[in-house]
Amino acid sequence: MDDQTTPVRQQHVFNVKKLHRYLMGRLHGVLENTTFSVRQYSSGQSNPTFLIQSPHKSFVLRKKPHGSLLPGAHKVDREYVVQKALHSIGFPVPQPLLYCSDTDVIGTEFYIMDHIQGRIFRDPRLPGISATERSALYVAAVEVLARLHSVNLTTLGLVGYGKGVGYAKRQVSTWTKQYRASAIRSIPAVDVLSDWLSNNLPSNDDQVTLVHGDFRIDNLIFHPSEARVLAVLDWELSTTGQPLADLTYFLMPHYCPSHLNISTILGGVTGIEGIPPAEDLISIYCQCCGIPLSLSHQNFFIALAMFKMACIAQGIYARSLLGNASAPNAAQFGESVEPLVQLALKIAHSSSLAVQVPDRLFLQSAKGYAVLQQVKEFMKKHILPAQKEVTEYYVKHCDGPERWQTPPVLEELKAKARAAGLWNLFLPAVSGLSQLDYSYIAEETGRCFCAPEVFNCQAPDSGNIEVLHLFGSEEQKKLWLEPLLRGDIRSCFCMTEPDIASSDATNMECTLRKDKDHYVINGKKWWSSGAGNPKCKIAIVMCKNKASDSISRHDQHSMILVPMDTPGVRKVRPLTVFGQDDACHGGHFEIHFDNVHVPASNILLGEGRGFEIAQGRLGPGRLHHCMRAVGLAEQALELLCQRSGSRSTFGKRLYQHEVVAHWIAECRIAIEQVRLLALHAAYILDTQGNKAARKKIAMIKVAAGRMACKVVDCAIQVHGGAGVSDDVPLAHMYTYARTLRLADGPDEVHLSSIALMELKDQLRRRAAKL
Numbered sequence: 129m130d131d132q133t134t135p136v137r138q139q140h141v142f143n144v145k146k147l148h149r150y151l152m153g154r155l156h157g158v159l160e161n162t163t164f165s166v167r168q169y170s171s172g173q174s175n176p177t178f179l180i181q182s183p184h185k186s187f188v189l190r191k192k193p194h195g196s197l198l199p200g201a202h203k204v205d206r207e208y209v210v211q212k213a214l215h216s217i218g219f220p221v222p223q224p225l226l227y228c229s230d231t232d233v234i235g236t237e238f239y240i241m242d243h244i245q246g247r248i249f250r251d252p253r254l255p256g257i258s259a260t261e262r263s264a265l266y267v268a269a270v271e272v273l274a275r276l277h278s279v280n281l282t283t284l285g286l287v288g289y290g291k292g293v294g295y296a297k298r299q300v301s302t303w304t305k306q307y308r309a310s311a312i313r314s315i316p317a318v319d320v321l322s323d324w325l326s327n328n329l330p331s332n333d334d335q336v337t338l339v340h341g342d343f344r345i346d347n348l349i350f351h352p353s354e355a356r357v358l359a360v361l362d363w364e365l366s367t368t369g370q371p372l373a374d375l376t377y378f379l380m381p382h383y384c385p386s387h388l389n390i391s392t393i394l395g396g397v398t399g400i401e402g403i404p405p406a407e408d409l410i411s412i413y414c415q416c417c418g419i420p421l422s423l424s425h426q427n428f429f430i431a432l433a434m435f436k437m438a439c440i441a442q443g444i445y446a447r448s449l450l451g452n453a454s455a456p457n458a459a460q461f462g463e464s465v466e467p468l469v470q471l472a473l474k475i476a477h478s479s480s481l482a483v484q485v486p487d488r489l490f491l492q493s494a495k496g497y498a499v500l501q502q503v504k505e506f507m508k509k510h511i512l513p514a515q516k517e518v519t520e521y522y523v524k525h526c527d528g529p530e531r532w533q534t535p536p537v538l539e540e541l542k543a544k545a546r547a548a549g550l551w552n553l554f555l556p557a558v559s560g561l562s563q564l565d566y567s568y569i570a571e572e573t574g575r576c577f578c579a580p581e582v583f584n585c586q587a588p589d590s591g592n593i594e595v596l597h598l599f600g601s602e603e604q605k606k607l608w609l610e611p612l613l614r615g616d617i618r619s620c621f622c623m624t625e626p627d628i629a630s631s632d633a634t635n636m637e638c639t640l641r642k643d644k645d646h647y648v649i650n651g652k653k654w655w656s657s658g659a660g661n662p663k664c665k666i667a668i669v670m671c672k673n674k675a676s677d678s679i680s681r682h683d684q685h686s687m688i689l690v691p692m693d694t695p696g697v698r699k700v701r702p703l704t705v706f707g708q709d710d711a712c713h714g715g716h717f718e719i720h721f722d723n724v725h726v727p728a729s730n731i732l733l734g735e736g737r738g739f740e741i742a743q744g745r746l747g748p749g750r751l752h753h754c755m756r757a758v759g760l761a762e763q764a765l766e767l768l769c770q771r772s773g774s775r776s777t778f779g780k781r782l783y784q785h786e787v788v789a790h791w792i793a794e795c796r797i798a799i800e801q802v803r804l805l806a807l808h809a810a811y812i813l814d815t816q817g818n819k820a821a822r823k824k825i826a827m828i829k830v831a832a833g834r835m836a837c838k839v840v841d842c843a844i845q846v847h848g849g850a851g852v853s854d855d856v857p858l859a860h861m862y863t864y865a866r867t868l869r870l871a872d873g874p875d876e877v878h879l880s881s882i883a884l885m886e887l888k889d890q891l892r893r894r895a896a897k898l
């Protein structure tokens with residue numbers, strides 16, 4: 129912040145000694161005989177602001193400008209009052225320490241506040257910042273704005289702080305007057321815009337919250353290294369009124385085409401990598417405020433924001449001519465007035481420039497949004513470019529033992545992802561993300577077969593981690609959960625058996641027998657995914673330990689932890705999926721357990737509680753699979769569309785044949801349906817828990833596999849022979865999509881349980897009516 133100060137400018141010089149004397153005894157940290165330096169902040173166009181440094185503490189002084197001022201402007205006493213109120217509830221503002229109305233001290237009123245160390249970004253395009261961080265900074269800014277608009281005026285004693293209702297109307301009138309008072313030359317467009325605004329006042333002008341009035345990215349101090357707002361500055365224009373005015377004012381740079389020469393004050397941000405589009409920021413804002421997703425009268429508020437900015441620019445320009453503007457580049461503002469007003473008029477009359485808030489029923493949290501942007505960025509920058517090298521690794525080692533290992537390039541990416549905090553995102557307790565938040569991320573990772581592993585979110589480890597997190601003892605967590613979360617080891621889940629129909633899990637025959645302080649396991653499992661990876665050190669094994677007619681079939685099984693190096697555990701063979709051993713996912717192994725002894729403490733939750741655990745494990749895990757299938761289908765549809773536009777048969781592009789056009793349409797419909805269903809399931813998981821979400825989860829399990837198969841199949845068909853070759857990823861994608869209809873239970877089993885739940889629901893409804 130110090131490099132943003134200069135020596136005090138000539139026209140703002142005041143008596144520093146007098147100030148020092150005044151502050152002594154009034155301000156903790158200001159002492160006699162100490163050095164006391166004053167520098168001026170070079171930015172900020174209104175109330176001159178100074179950095180005061182004494183040996184032990186730094187402060188910030190804000191004062192009225194001197195000279196003749198526009199009526200009602202530069203009220204530093206109000207700034208002091210609002211900051212004091214906001215600081216009292218922990219809202220990020222610098223703590224106001226002292227207000228002085230005695231103009232004898234430095235010539236004008238002033239107040240002193242804490243000096244906050246942090247980052248201030250003068251340019252809304254955030255040059256020199258990574259795209260990921262840009263996104264997070266913008267999200268943090270909008271979150272803090274939503275928080276401001278949610279404060280309770282009564283609790284803060286700020287009900288009378290402004291005039292409230294009719295803010296938009298007052299703004300038009302105030303800024304028109306301010307403009308006229310500072311107009312040096314006539315700009316007819318300003319009057320046209322002022323008239324348009326007066327004649328198109330919004331019907332929702334009766335909504336009232338605290339408003340900042342000048343909420344821009346450069347009025348925020350961010351944490352030195354985190355995307356967190358430490359302080360909102362410059363409360364000069366704060367009042368009470370319609371909050372959307374603040375939001376659209378903040379979003380102004382989004383509507384400013386970069387070719388327009390008004391970058392001095394706005395800086396067009398559209399198209400800058402990482403900066404979220406206006407509609408996303410609006411969504412986040414609405415969600416944080418808990419209000420419906422709509423920005424009514426958007427044209428009006430955007431035009432008003434630009435009008436206001438133009439009038440402020442005119443005021444600064446006028447003051448610069450009078451010699452009392454606080455910034456050295458004030459004269460440049462004069463040049464921005466007309467282009468800004470013209471742009472505002474264009475927006476006022478245009479519907480095409482208006483914001484289209486996405487019709488998203490299920491919105492992520494602001495944190496979820498920021499993490500998703502990070503994941504997207506990471507995928508684009510690191511994972512997608514590495515895909516070729518990963519594939520080459522598996523081709524090169526297709527017959528050798530190395531194929532079971534994670535390719536070195538993936539290990540490097542995992543380290544990077546972990547360092548970036550993009551790790552274990554699927555586990556709410558660790559990531560702080562909801563299932564809904566993570567669903568969008570899972571969709572993104574579904575676009576690349578190796579992406580889940582890079583983020584340590586791959587099956588079956590994610591499901592096993594969930595089991596240990598939910599049901600593991602402290603010792604089990606220490607031994608197995610912690611290394612799994614670190615990514616030091618991998619795991620497998622052994623439920624399905626070769627000799628019985630495992631769709632009905634109560635058929636499981638692998639036995640578990642207690643022998644003093646040990647359990648002994650005997651049986652065969654197969655389709656144990658991931659067991660081929662040399663890092664796979666632990667298996668969760670489903671066994672039968674209570675064979676008795678008097679015990680319910682769902683209480684006879686248990687889950688137990690079996691270290692893979694326990695004597696008697698034998699990996700018999702890797703199975704193949706459509707002829708491939710799927711080494712990139714650690715394969716799917718047949719494993720035999722011959723008199724395997726493990727300590728009794730390895731039992732999970734307790735004897736006979738295997739199905740209880742299975743329910744806990746499969747809910748979120750299935751949801752993640754389904755959202756990954758949505759991502760995979762999106763990618764397949766992309767390929768389908770590209771191909772159908774680049775090949776012609778019988779004198780037409782492929783997409784011009786109606787049958788192909790209909791496939792495209794049907795694929796889009798199917799993807800959207802499944803995404804919405806899955807997000808709804810995620811929402812229910814978050815809000816009502818696993819049990820309540822069971823039916824929805826079963827529904828998406830069926831719908832997602834079918835949809836992914838259908839979309840990939842259409843894409844294969846459109847690709848002709850190439851579709852089933854390894855030249856395009858579709859064959860591999862189909863393999864994955866097809867297994868989804870079997871893994872974690874075949875469709876038919878889920879359909880039966882959906883029907884059963886539906887019948888029960890209907891009965892309940894009927895009973896409630898009677």
Ligand SMILES: Cc1cc2nc3c(=O)[nH]c(=O)nc-3n(C[C@H](O)[C@H](O)[C@H](O)COP(=O)(O)OP(=O)(O)OC[C@H]3O[C@@H](n4cnc5c(N)ncnc54)[C@H](O)[C@@H]3O)c2cc1C
Nearest residue numbers: 621622623624629630631655656657867871872873874876
């Ligand atoms: C790629 C892949 C990975 C897997 N990973 C794992 C893993 O990590 N761990 C693990 O334990 N298992 C895993 N599995 C196994 C999977 O969960 C089972 O294959 C699945 O549950 C079906 O059991 P099954 O193969 O014994 O089929 P069966 O039980 O023999 O069923 C065969 C068919 O019978 C039909 N059927 C079954 N029940 C009904 C019904 N009620 N009504 C009508 N028809 C019915 C269905 O069409 C079903 O496909 C994986 C499977 C695949 C393909």
